[in-house]
Amino acid sequence: MIGKGKSISHTKASILYGWNQEKRSQIVFKNNLACISPTEVTDEFKIIQSMNSNCKRNTFSFVLSPTIEDGEKLSITELNKITSCFISEMKLINHQSIAFVHEDKKHKHIHLYVNRIDFNGNAYNDSFIGKKTQKIAEIVALKLGLKTVKEVIEEKLENDKDIRNFIKVKHDEAFAFFDIKNCSIYIDELEKSGIKVKPVINNKSKLQGFRYEFINKSFKGSEVHRSLSINNLIKHKEEKGRTNFKTNKRRI
Template sequence: MIGKCKAIAHGSTALDYIFREGKLGYRLAFHNLCSREAKTIYEEMKVVSDHNSRCRNKFLRIEIGIAPQDEKKLPVSELMRIAHLFAKQMGLDNHQWVAVTHKDTDNRHIHIIANRISLYGEVYDTTFASNRAARVAEEISREKGLTIAKEVKAEKKYQKTKASPTREQTKQQVQKICYALLEKYKGTGITGHSMFLYELNKNGIAIERMKNKQGNVYGLKFSYAGQSFKASEIGREFGYRSLQKNFEPTEKKELHAAGYQLVPPSHSSISRDNDTPRVQNPIGAVADAIVGAADEVVEGLGDLITPSTHGDDYTEAAWQRKLRNQANRKKKRGRGL
């Protein structure tokens, strides 16, 4: 058995969720409550919670997961006892709470929504609440002879490896290809990065950028032979940010002295007193050379690199840098006049 606990503000939404038709299994317990439906339970809880105007997250969401091998040992009556025992050991005797089971997944689980404000107006302390819930779940599991969380995790990991040997073999193939190409192009700058992506695609490996709801990239996913793997499964070097760092030039000191970076910053049109044309010209020449090389590589690859493998991003970045460099050179010539 495993337990989780978190303070939330959206009590009404949480209650609607646990009572949703198609998910609701059994109604296990209603503690310090008269109502039996989501809307009226929320109204009862709100009467109590409104006495505290400073607390923002006025509800507790608790989830109790049951191991598959323990489900047959636990009839509804025993689940009711577990819900009451769990709430008691969590210190919720003087709070309003409701417990139900859900049937929408393969594994049975219990949901408890509690009023964080007690009947006496006290605010439940949520410091390390999730750790407390995990400890209570482990204690109850030992008491009742159920599987504890660590054993469930170990069993899932074992079953996953045993059930899908093909996936493990495919992952090893992807790792072999990725590490070989990384070793080949490591420290070779933006050109090497582009060639790394091209050869991955040539070997049948596609990289997909994972985005959140705001459209920001937060990770990479590698696909090969009908299998998909998170970057962390392939290796720590292949994360979204760490992968790019691997292509930074090895001779950093010399290149930084020449003003080069893997992704050069935009060249400001504001010059410093210490800057001289003698220093600025080599910087522009090096930047132009790098941009030109990257342009040739990316343009030569064409559509062979999938859109999800940064090809479009590098093409656009290289083009924007070239335009900025040209504009800055025109401004410098203008100042000389």
């Protein structure tokens, strides 16, 4: 199960999206609320939010996505349990919240909206809320016997083990041509074996790593092998350079 979370200011628009009947939406969880319509829920949120005018992004929007296989088996009662467990683990049980399931696509998922302001007017700390959501979703999945993100990735890598091994072997053969300043020869050598290499550049125009593609499969360098992360590639190249320098020095 994957979890995504962020703090937002557009409460009504988000709850309206969760309620959207074109998404075959159903309410799967409701806590500390008297109403269920988006407008009335928003108004109830606003009453509590008025106690803390300093907090502008005063609603949390979470998305909880089980795997397709798990989602096909989950009933409304079980979706309620997932949401309730998530709320409890996040320590948001004393906040107003409402959740909807969307079943319009094969990938069933939950949209959960929580008032960030509690009944004492205190705002829940949203520092690193995205990472915290991922971590709690992992805990909930383990508790309820659902597949975690880690398990899905491990299954994928196990099924692709032969491909990853092939890429690693060809990388080792081509590594002599690796140069952090000019990777074209290294890339050309791997392409001779049918492996496409795509440099990943960050927003500061700095090389962040590589993606390797072979037989319609695509992997980050670290997914092929931990030694193919950009930091390890650079480290290995520097170590190899120092070794060659010492060897050549002894021969003189």
